[in-house]
Amino acid sequence: MAEFQGGQDTVRVVTSVRYLVRVEGVVQGVGFRPFVHSLATRLGLTGHVGNDVHGVFIEVEASLEMVDRFLTGLRDEAPPLAVVEQVRTEPLTPQGTTSFTISESTGGGVRDTLVSADSATCADCLREMRDPADRRFGYAFVNCTNCGPRFTIVRDVPYDRPLTTMAGFPMCAECRAEYDEPTDRRFHAQPVCCPRCGPRLRFTTASGRDVAGDPLTAAAAALDRGEVVAVKGLGGFHLAVAAGHHDAAATLRKRKHREDKPFAVMVSDVDAAARLCRVGDVEAELLRSRRRPIVLMDRLDGAPVAEAVAPGNRQLGLMLPYTPLHHLLVASYDGPIVLTSGNLSDEPIAHEDDDAARRLAGIADAFLGHDRPIHVRTDDSVVRVSRGGPLLLRRSRGYAPEPVTVPWEFPRPVLACGAELKNTFAVAKHKHVFVSHHIGDLENFETLTSFTTGVEHYRRLFDTDPVVVAHDLHPEYLSTKYAWELDDVELVGVQHHHAHIASCLADNGDAGPVLGVAFDGLGFGCDAQLWGGEFLLAGLTGFHRLAHLRPVPLPGGPTAIRQPWRMAVAYLVGGGQLPDLGLFRRNERWRAVARLAESGDTQWTSSAGRLFDAVAAALDVRDRVTFEGQAAIELEQLADRVEPGAYDVPILDGRPPQLDGPALVRAVCADAARGASTPVAAARFHNGLVAAVTRMCLRLRDETGVSTVALSGGVFQNMLLAERTSSALTEHGLRVLTHSRVPPNDGGISLGQAAVAGALDREQRSPRH
Structure with missing residues (x-):
């Protein structure tokens, strides 16, 4: 801006500048172009905005001050689903344009644009769906640029309707008008539709016969009768039963061949969740978030959920509705609903109609489906809260592919x-x-x-x-x-455990070196043995194995993983007289297993996961498991949270040094024989392992000079172990890295x-x- 004085008057001449602005990140399919149009118009800028294979490109022309305000607004006021990673500018010659327009998408070149994850239905769409006067009242596929399907319907980029599974649903005139209007919430919302032009629900029997009447009413009635209903969701089919109906949950468990692993439960809102579980502020925020994961929380005594939903488990995995269909279903049934993956155990979730009809016909009594194809099958994500923040246990719907x-x-x-x-x-x-x-x-x-x-x-x-x-x-x-x-x-x-520690490093943007504690089930070691209780000096380009848990036999190989009592035998043989344990009376083959373990004619492992299995079996918690980590999960849940005692875990000097796991298991057995309760013994085991890990890390810090510790591996899904280990290391002056963006497990x-x-x-x- 220049000033010219003439007499008593001052004339200000505003000098325009023009910039090419490129915005990178999750900026397509999230309402970014109409947001840019609105922001530029409000600030009086001229130019245009468009999509291409790299993201969003903008040309703006105005005073330098207004352009600066525009650039600040791009980050500070971005739409809810947008993730602005980088804003780059390049000066251009002003053209004297007089308006701001939205350009068509362009293709060509190598694609660098990011694809948004599927997002839970927004409040605006829910208001429309619940308004009898709205043309989308009661419609199960309402969406806008701020919510709805993304990744599960995208076939290719740029993210435009012809390249999604909505291509087969031509828009009606009213939807097209919304789609073409830059000021509308549905401007270029690729899945936009309504009851006239969009997907439709149907309710069928297991044999495929259509059932007359409202599909949602029919589905709710089937749930009320105790039937199993297959529900076609966002990333695949779920199997649903009434969560309060024991026989229905038991039937689902039997048909699905899922003996013990807990089912997830969908509830209408956070208040409903709080009637089943202890819901803290962080849990409530996760439940309500646009990602809508399953959140693991402590179950309330007397919670009105059938025992068969989560047998013997002190926690429940709860989630809130994340599609209009889910909102309508929980409103129709008016109660918590089991919603578990539509598959037999160990199979991928069914997501195509014909495949679901074939694979789920022997499980489901009826199907609540629709005619919008799912391109990518995507399971629900699972989180729990650790150290005041989310810890991902399964990263899927709502997170991928961001x-x-x-x-x-x-x-x-x-x-x-x-x-x-x-x-x-x-x-x-x-x-x-x-x-x-x-x-x-x-x-x-x-x-x-x-x-x-x-x-x-x-x-x-x-x-x-x-x-x-x-x-x-x-x-x-x-x-x-x-x-x-x-x-x-x-x-x-x-190497498997190097990858675990490198994952934690990448999760934290740290190149290392760190002292990496990798505790998991089993991983192939550099010596062809099965590792799993490792202390590494690691960076991204390499690692050294500094210490580990003392290896023990794995009698029976994979069978020992399914039968933790075998691991208890393996940990106890060779250390003198065997303690008097119930597992020896319950398992007649223990002598043969003991001989196999003593012979050494089997694989050996340093696995921390197998150590937890051994303790669980020794304390009569679980001899056999039906899903990975079951014994360790139950041992953690039983542990007394206020017990201060800890068993001593010797460090065996050597190259490399070893934590003496067999001594720890014997200490557990000896304490139980003296009358210690299972919760107390479980707590002392956890506390002893925490103390041992801390001592080993302090020793390795003194030897290496490295004072940052990275904790990774599936065993650190155990919050009692992870939180107490992190606290103990921090109290001793060590910096601790844990996971937040990907799971610590495999x-x-x-x-x-x-x-x-x-x-x-x-x-x-x-x-x-």
């Missing part, structure tokens, strides 16, 4: 194939790691197919042709074999593998190499 952004550049695209259990894969480019939705355990053809089709979809979606492929060292993992069969790629084998392995592969690639391509 990337984990890291502070390091990937020189070349990376594919990380993940682990065998709780598999996720990841593709990485630039500074983004796109960790996939939850795939499951790669132990059957169906899940492997879900893995391979998922990889291909991510490669298309993010326009990535991986040059570097990272995999686990275990030669029998299907994910490893998949990597080995790829052509024209550079393979990077990443669901986070792919992030770690990608981080390691990228770091090695950077190192190899650096000038000194």
